[in-house]
Amino acid sequence: MPLTTFIKFGADMPKLLLIGLVERTCAKTVVREIPGIVDCFQLAGDDKDEKIVVRSPDRSLCATRLIPSSQLSTNGSNIAGLWEFSCSGDSLINVDDIYTNHIDEILRTYGVEAARTAIVKEMSAVFGVYKIDVDIRHLELIADYMVRFSHSLGILGLTVSRLSKAVINHSIVAVSRQIRHLY
Numbered sequence: 001m002p003l004t005t006f007i008k009f010g011a012d013m014p015k016l017l018l019i020g021l022v023e024r025t026c027a028k029t030v031v032r033e034i035p036g037i038v039d040c041f042q043l044a045g046d047d048k049d050e051k052i053v054v055r056s057p058d059r060s061l062c063a064t065r066l067i068p069s070s071q072l073s074t075n076g077s078n079i080a081g082l083w084e085f086s087c088s089g090d091s092l093i094n095v096d097d098i099y100t101n102h103i104d105e106i107l108r109t110y111g112v113e114a115a116r117t118a119i120v121k122e123m124s125a126v127f128g129v130y131k132i133d134v135d136i137r138h139l140e141l142i143a144d145y146m147v148r149f150s151h152s153l154g155i156l157g158l159t160v161s162r163l164s165k166a167v168i169n170h171s172i173v174a175v176s177r178q179i180r181h182l183y
Helices: 019-028 079-086 103-110 112-129 136-146 157-161 166-180
Strands: 037-042 050-055 062-067 072-076
Touching (some): 112 136
Antiparallel strands (some): 050 062
16 A cells, blocks of 8 residues: 655745655655564575466466566564565565574474574585585584584584584584685
8 A cells, every 4th residue: 555645835835855854754664574674675686587377367368477586685583474474465475485594493483304404504605605615414414413402502612522422523523624724
């Protein structure tokens, strides 16, 4: 529903430039809000347009349209809030494509396997930026350890020193060796 505002001024009022006033008001206005999400912005297109077939009611005419696909990125995370927002009818959110790097929220919302997959994806992304080639099995083993009690554990130096299993230690040492080769 578009917002329409009417402002009445007397004939003797001097000219008023409203652009600055409207811009400041718009910047302070919240149209829709999802708790836990601070900012939302559209990422550059990734050329993954969706193809839609449009048919006339009598099915005599058929046309294909490309609808540009876009990704939204947010500061903050609230998967349940995004689900609720997507049910509002005019949502631009595809619930099948929601992803966050907030591992605890993935664990609470989707479960252990999804959290494990997200941990592997995030670790692979970090190593990929630095062109470090780590065997995926090592990352999967570390992720398994991190979610083994159905809650996410951080892998810090203190936690690594307490690891009791030789296989886990071997994976972490293998990853550490790959990192040391850079320096």
